[in-house]
Amino acid sequence: MPNSSVRVQRARARSVRGSRTGRAGGAAAAAMGASQTRSEHRHQDLADRTGFSLEQIKNLHRRFQQLSGDEETISKENLESIPALANNPIRKQIIGAFFDKRNQNRDEVGSCEQIGFEQFLMVMSHFRPPSLKTTAEEKEAMRREKLRFLFNMHDTDNDGTITLVEYRKVVEELLSKSGAIEEETAKAIADAAMLEVASTNVPAMGPDDFYEGITFEHFEQILKGLEMETRMHIRFLDVDTTTMRCGKFTS
């Protein structure tokens, strides 16, 4: 695992600056006490980059180890074996998103077989709630990031557009659990949705144009009205009230 060792080095390099950048963690960092072990340095570093609090990172790390069986990395099988996920219709897409390189703030595309804790956190950080202190621009950026995540989830072949085939697949799986809707209807729904996108985004299509799929810009456009900031996030373990507010990350 050359990859992970590099990461550790990087983390260590950052941890030197950690004391300076750590002020964001503020109270939590102070509460941590004096015993600054290396892993905590690393956590601090992660906290700065993902916006999670140390407490949350600890909890997530515990969960990560639980899932991976105390390994450094986690694989798809690990995630698929979570019993609660068994009922989720879009399980495949979500697990896929964890291993999607595009969600790791990297420029590469494709998916990896295994991810470390850092990547795990990166994906999780898409679901961080905003706080009172986040400014409008930050919110906009967050929204974009979330949208990007969603988009990547739909765009399974990584080519930057959601084609009808891809979209149909998601919709079919999404509706498969509701039982009442047949596959045909699901297909039709996907088609109708696709047409909707096409007609909103390309109002004046020439005769030579062909709508080949939803690009990210179109995706953004069509979901403009969708309340996202208040929806797409979850509460990361709220163990006690002091750490609750550490979810705020001001940069």
Added chain:
Amino acid sequence: MQRCGCVPLWLVGSVLLTCSTSGIGAHQDSRPEPPSETTANQSHAEQGHGSSAITGIPVVTFKWHHVETPYLVAVWILVAGLAKLVIEANHHVTEVIPESALLICFGFILGGIIWGADMVQTFKLNPTVFFFYLLPQIILDTGYSMPNKLFFGNLGAILVYAVIGTVWNAASLGLSLWGCHQGGAMGQLDIGLLQYLLFGSLIAAVDPVAVIAVFEQVHVNEVLFILVFGESLLNDGVTVVLFNVFDAFVSLGGPGINAVEIIKGIISFFVVAFGGSFLGLAFGLLISLLTKVTQNIKIIEPAFVFVLGYLAYLTAEMLSLSSILSITFCGVSCQKYINANMDENSVNTVRYVMKVFANGSETIIFVFLGISAIDKEIWVWNTGFILLTLFFIFVYRIIGVFFLTWILNRYRLVPVEFIDQVIMSYGGLRGAVAYGLAALLNESKIKEKNLMICTTLLVVYFTVILQGITMKPLVKWLKVKKASVSELTLIEKLQDKVFDHMLVAIEDVSGQIGHNYMRDKWNQFEERWMKRILMKKSARKSRDQVFKVFHRLNLKDAMNYVAEVKYIQITQKCVWYTLDITRQAGIKGGRRLDKASPLVSTLQGERRGSLEFVRNETAFIDFKKKFVDDLPDITAGMSDDHTAASSMGRIDQVPSVSLEMHEQNMKGVRQMEDINTHHLLQQHLYKGRKQHRHRYSRSHFNVNKDEDEVQEIFQRTMRNRLESFKSAKMGVSQPKKISKHAKKDQLQKVPNGKSTDNSKRYLAGDEDFQLSEGDASGFGASGGSYPFPMMVSYRAGAGIENPAYIPDLDPMAAKIPPWLAQAELDGEPVAPSQRAQLRMPSDLSRLAPLRISARSNDSFAQADAPAARQRDDEAPAPSKRGGHNV
């Protein structure tokens, strides 16, 4: 201008009306009668009924007292309704001043008139009437149309505001007023601490009626709305308890209160609040269960909802539980199931009647709130008391909201923003509930009852009128996030679903039991148990949200289709007229007709583009100009193949000759065509044989329809569609080829003895035919009509001898599926560029599944499904190819 003129007229009318209603009892000379006028009337009435000695049969008797009460009720409802009518007619006023404030002002005027006539306020908002007959339907309506997910998602915050906030408001106001009283700010008043607290508790609660009335007009974001609105609904439990407890305390007097009584009071809060809620839930489930089995009595099934809802309210009242909570939760819990269980007509009825009741009684409440003010009796002025109350209410509301939000924001996932908090504190409107409670006070125990009523009224006016008016500018000025006005699109609905599942999944992965997890578990539970028990089997299917949106879109589509079909008939007619004129003018040969055919196609394009074209009277006259100008318009909102079609029209300019002809004859045509179309539709929409049976039934709507008749219509339509389905199957394989053959066949098929001129006519007719065939299936599907005869009669008008010949005229054309027929029509005569031709099939095949599946929702699903599948199989490949091309 005209609208404004209505107002004085209306005022005069209302003066007359009220004079006649109130004046009859207390004759117009208005001598100072004792206040117990109604009892006087009563005794008078009894005398009238006793009718001592009959001297002869009176031809007409005037029995006012016989009908007085119901008559007055009806007249008041009418007056309130007319008031609303007048107010709503003036849009520019209601945009500035909310309707509720205007209604109160109208009440002032009306009250003044009554006062002027009677010198006593005969009509006041009576607590019994208010709580028993006006309030329940409003609350039931809000509960019934409550956005459940939003409500339960924010339930925690709502409860904090409703419970702690209300207690805080009541306690702080009572104590502060008492403190000021002790400090001597109000002079001589006979009010003790407990009375102050009682007053505080009755005026503490934010009023649901006022809040809805004001917030309905400012479209703030949904979270803010649900917080204010939910608070106003749920704080009733607290208000009732506080009011009862302090009322009891006041009766007990200071020394009678000990720790036990206080604890009892606290316990009673929980009993009242939770008892009321559970009672409501029980009634809601009862309604759901009942509607599951009412399919045989569809006419009265909506009544169950109302009656049981009202019973929930009354039962809670009887058990001294919170009746508002009860009826709220009744509505909330049953909405989902009754909407699924009941017939669609019944659901609409429930919805509509609910709104009629709620809106009506809201109007009456506000009018009466205004009228109640004009009464010398209640006006006891005490500057200190009144102003301090207003001040404290305002200030403590702000403090309460900000403090509670500060605490909540530490726990809330999405914090409530500062400006939202401002609006929340500003939205603390008091209303009729407070007034009703104040009117309930016992005068023997509370000496200053009138002062309290007066203050309550002032608070209500202050909040509803002043704050109501300033709410909108404030919302605008603070740039409060508004609710999105646009309809939820299908893709958004889908995305919502994605969110739900994704959030649960992420919670699962991160190993937490959060809000989403709980909701998911609840959904599963509901799916498994609640629905099975409470929902009809057949109803379970259509419950899905996505499906609903999809269904709605399909309906819209179908409706557009019908509208278009109607339009295309008109258009075709125009074309025919043109051709007719051309022939009459002696211009012969194919050249002219060839030129006319782009016209058909352009009209076709226009048809799909915008129906605005139909409405425009001058559209035909400068058709050419308009066509070019309107192109962006046409293309807007259209999908790909439509665009392709209409843009092709642009390439080939419309020939001007035929258009000139058009111009000359269009006016006469347009006059005729409405009549003609109507006539045609009348003639050819299929009607059953026994259509003139008019029977009356109280329990069924469609008694005049026969079972067989429906069956027959169904069969005819089915046959029709099956034919087009068969042809679709054949046509799919080689659409281009077939269409070309069709052309050739057409020429060979010309009957003997006809001139070449006529043969050309058939060619044009062929196009006409295909065109209508394309629409026919759509029309047949949605309207259940029989489209062929229509075409026949057009031909007849254009000089074809044997109309019966036409349906068989062109068997090949019928074999071309509708979408391809259209493509051919668009494609053939104007000869699009090579590239466009290449591209078109793929575009169309993309569209085809949608078109078909859009229809496959109706009863003809089986017929279309295979075709849809067939098209679907083809679709991915071209779309892929297209993707690489661009």
